[in-house]
Amino acid sequence: MNDKEIVSEFMQVKQENDVIHILVRGISWPQPHEPVSSWKVASVLPQTSSPQEVDFKVQAILENKQYFQICQGCEERNLRGWMHNDGICQGCAEKNHGVVY
């Protein structure tokens, strides 16, 4: 997945009331094999923000390790909830380290 796909899949820009909300999808695993996703507001911008300012913020969130991390195995950016740990994604954990999800 490239960054553009990640943004369209895992992020939303919503205009609500007088502000612009940038939402990021969070994944949690209450049970194995059953990920639950929920949208969280990652950033709030004034309604007067230009599209460039919104893009800039989206990019900053993409690079924020609180939300996304780059896997050292496949070097893909992953949603934090899809990471096995700080270093590798679940796909790589499964493939290379015998972890089964």
Ligand SMILES: [Zn+2]
């Ligand atoms: Zn990986």
